[in-house]
Amino acid sequence: MSFSDLHLCLLFSSALFCVGLIGVLARSNTILVLLGVELMLNAANINFIAFWRFGPTPEPATGVMFVLFAIAVAAAEAAVGLALVIAIYRHKRTIRLQEANTLKG
Amino acid sequence: MVCSFRGYASPENYPRAPEPTFVNVAFFIIALGTLATAAVAMSLRNLIHSALLLIGSWAGIGAFYLWAGAEFVAFGQVLVYVGAVSMVVLFAVLLTRHSRDDSGFEPDSIGRAVSALIVGGTVLGVLVGAVLSTPLKSATEVPAAVQVRSLGLQLMGPHAAALLVVGVVLTVALLGAVVIASPDRPADRKEEP
Numbered sequence: 001m002s003f004s005d006l007h008l009c010l011l012f013s014s015a016l017f018c019v020g021l022i023g024v025l026a027r028s029n030t031i032l033v034l035l036g037v038e039l040m041l042n043a044a045n046i047n048f049i050a051f052w053r054f055g056p057t058p059e060p061a062t063g064v065m066f067v068l069f070a071i072a073v074a075a076a077e078a079a080v081g082l083a084l085v086i087a088i089y090r091h092k093r094t095i096r097l098q099e100a101n102t103l104k105g
Numbered sequence: 106m107v108c109s110f111r112g113y114a115s116p117e118n119y120p121r122a123p124e125p126t127f128v129n130v131a132f133f134i135i136a137l138g139t140l141a142t143a144a145v146a147m148s149l150r151n152l153i154h155s156a157l158l159l160i161g162s163w164a165g166i167g168a169f170y171l172w173a174g175a176e177f178v179a180f181g182q183v184l185v186y187v188g189a190v191s192m193v194v195l196f197a198v199l200l201t202r203h204s205r206d207d208s209g210f211e212p213d214s215i216g217r218a219v220s221a222l223i224v225g226g227t228v229l230g231v232l233v234g235a236v237l238s239t240p241l242k243s244a245t246e247v248p249a250a251v252q253v254r255s256l257g258l259q260l261m262g263p264h265a266a267a268l269l270v271v272g273v274v275l276t277v278a279l280l281g282a283v284v285i286a287s288p289d290r291p292a293d294r295k296e297e298p
Contacts, residue, residue, distance in 0.1 A: 005132075006241045009173070012136040014232035016143060016166075018225045023147030025221035031152060031197055035159055038190070039143055042166050045178075053173045054241075061259060067178050068260075071185050072271045076278035078190045082197040083282035089201040090288065 009050030017043035030088065030095040034081045041074045131172055139165030152198045160191045177253055 020039030027033055045067045052063025089095050139162050146158035163186035170179035260268050 004241060005129075007236055008132060008136075010236045010241070011233060012132075012140070012169075014229060014236060015136075015140055017232070018229040019140060019143045019147060021228060022221050022225035025224055026218045027147065028217075029152060031194065031201070032147065032155060035155070035194065036147060038186075039147075039159075039162070042163065042186075046166065046169060049170055049173050049175050049178060053175070061256060064175050064178055064256065065259060065264060067175070068181055068256075069267060069271055071178075071181050072275060075185050075190060076275050079193060079282040080278050080285070082193050083286035085197055086200055086286045093203075095201045 004054070006050055006054040009046065009054065013043040013046040013050065016040075016046065028097045030085045030097055030100070031082070033097065034078070034085065037081075038074065038078060041070065041077075045070055128172070132169075135165055135168045135172060139169065153195070156191065156194050156198055159194075160187055163187050163191070177256055 017040050020036040020043065023036030023039065024033050027036070048063045048067045048070070052061075055063075085095055088100050092099050142158045142162040142165065146155040146162060149155045149158070163182065167179045167182040167187065170176075170182055
């Protein structure tokens, strides 16, 4: 089996993605689920950087630019998600995912 | 430190595993640290410990960006994740606790964890198989280091519209977050412990 540095980076990001995925599926705490989603987003960003750095045709800074925008959108997503968690906690007095099963306020 | 690892001198050097140079060892340390902290954070019961460990994991990802030569992204990662998102997460954890000793609720069911592990392991197997069976060539030459000046010129030139849209998205999202999280009814305020 022959592999290059790009393979190593992709394996790293795959493992990180699956750690996040297992966290999302296994935990019933809303905040931990959100953190798992953040981990998966970070794994995708690692892929962008890896392909930018080790890709066959290194375009100038395209991957870097994409990751910058992705980080900005991820920050917005984290803020809105945690605000939703707080709103759910105010209504239900718990942040257990199984309890938040209605759309009624 | 010789960066012989970063880009092989010629394409015929490609089909072999990279030799363990200093840079390679650094990558393995970063990757293992990041993965270990992330896995432990996802398995702990105490939510505060999980959040603090995830800050370490995000810092490890920032170290990976530094290792890969994307310094500006690494600084952005440290500023946004290690600095800002971690604080928001810690505030959310502290605001959603019933009491001081409330570290979580009853542990999740074993069946759920087992099925999650099965699904995650399957996805990992598929991804690893796909990656390992794909002939990916590393770049033969090291790309020129991205200067912050050129990044700024690109952001202001070809990507100016995207930058404006991201600014609008961030503003709207943060305003929406404040609106969602703020108590709107007096009854809500009375219920606070």
